[in-house]
Amino acid sequence: MKHVIALDVGGTGMKAALVGPEGRLLHQARRATGRHRGPEAVVDEILRFASDLHAEGRTRLGEGASALGITVPGIVDAERGVAVYAANLGWRDVPLRALIGERLHGIPVAVGHDVRSGGLAEGRAGAGRGAARFLFVALGTGIAGAIGIAGRVEEGAHGNAGEIGHVVVRPGGTPCPCGQRGCLERYASASAVSEAWARACGDPDADAADCAAAVARGDGRARKVWQEAVDALADGLVTGLTLLDPQRLIVGGGLAEAGETLFAPLRAAVEARITFQRLPEIVPAALGDAAGCLGAGLLAWDLLDAGASPAAGPSPDAPTLEVPAP
Structure with missing residues (x-):
């Protein structure tokens, strides 16, 4: 059966x-x-995994697989x-x-x-379906985004489109590893909330999920930490x-697992900040941690549909992917 590898x-x-x-999932694996063995060991493990999947x-x-998509x-x-x-x-x-093409004999x-690949999957098979324009934002260790337009995700001229985590929302603020100060991800990522809550509650092992639980219990310290993160996130999203001008704003990543503890104040904060802009739907991502793998599969099928030209766009008939049960 014709198939592709998604990694x-x-x-x-x-x-x-x-x-x-038709996007059927025929086999799934994790590794x-x-x-911990270093950068070259990661490359070796990827090549080994790709060979085993083939x-x-x-x-x-x-x-063997007709193509491979890797994110x-x-x-x-x-x-x-x-x-x-x-x-x-x-x-x-x-x-x-x-490297992969050589290992797999030129596929x-x-x-x-x-x-961005997760955003592609959300656009075709998840929370972005039916939206001609959407912005997907993932709140994890850092913050990154994907700009969805007419079934495609924008790469940008230099491969950097969607890096909303490095929009400066607090000028002169906390230093960011990117070299700027006051970047969005230093205030509203899951890691930033974890750090702020650990300081506020005095428990070095406390994380963002603990903060969200404390917010739900009505803890005043947690509410202050959480609201500061929500306000920073709203500032960044309004810039985006x-x-x-997206129809839909999709929020995923670990912090989004807080559900309405995040989305209720976030919708209110975004609405309070807009003036002439049209308020988009603000919705949670639908695919969870499967989005990246699903997106990799779509990239591989798009490559085949475009005649195996990496620079070409998706076919109008490119398949959506079957979404695995949570």
């Missing part, structure tokens, strides 16, 4: 699937990145198939397309950014919607 690489783990026609397809389905964090040059920079993996200029390989 989503995170900081510590990888999720993968064999994806058939550690081996990051062999799995031959055994299960009678043939990675950091800065990605999708056109060249290069992972330009990934701080949490220790990578600089890793030629993933060439087409699409390389994408994890959050002013520039992009």
Whole structure:
């Protein structure tokens, strides 16, 4: 059966699937990145995983994969198939397309950014379905976004489109590893909320989920920490919607798991800040941690539908993907 390999690489783990026609999930697997052994070990583990998945397809389905899609964090040059920079993996200029293509005997390989690819999946199979323009924002260790337009996700001229986490919302504020001060992700990411709540409650092991639980219990200290994060997030999102005018604003990542503890004050804060702008729908992401892997599968199928040209856009008939049960 014709199928593709979808591979989503995170900081510590990888999720993968064999994806058939019509987006059928034929096989799923997970594996550690081996990051503790260094950057080269992560590349070796990816190549080994890709080979094993290719062999799995031959055994299960009678043939190897027709293409592979891989998503990675950091800065990605999708056109060249290069992972330009990934701080949490220790990578600089890793030629993933060439390395995987060589290991798998020349099959087409699409390389994408994890959050942009997750946004692609949300747009076609998740919370963005039916919206011609959407902004997807993932609130995790950092904050990144994806700009969805007419079934595609914008890469930008240099592969940096959607980096809303580095919009400055507090000028002169907390230093950010990117070199700026006052970036959105230093105030509204899950890691930023975790740090602020740990300081406020005096428990160094407390995290953002603990803060959300304390907010739900009515803890005044937690409410202050949470509201400061929500206000910063609203400031960043209003900048995004002013520039992009999306129909739908989709919020995912670990912090979004707080549900209405996040979304109720966030909707109110965004509405309070807009003047001439049109208020978009503000909704939670639908695909959870499966979004990156689903997006990788879509990248691979798009590559085949476009005649295996990495720079081409998706076919109008590109499949949506089956969403795995939570």
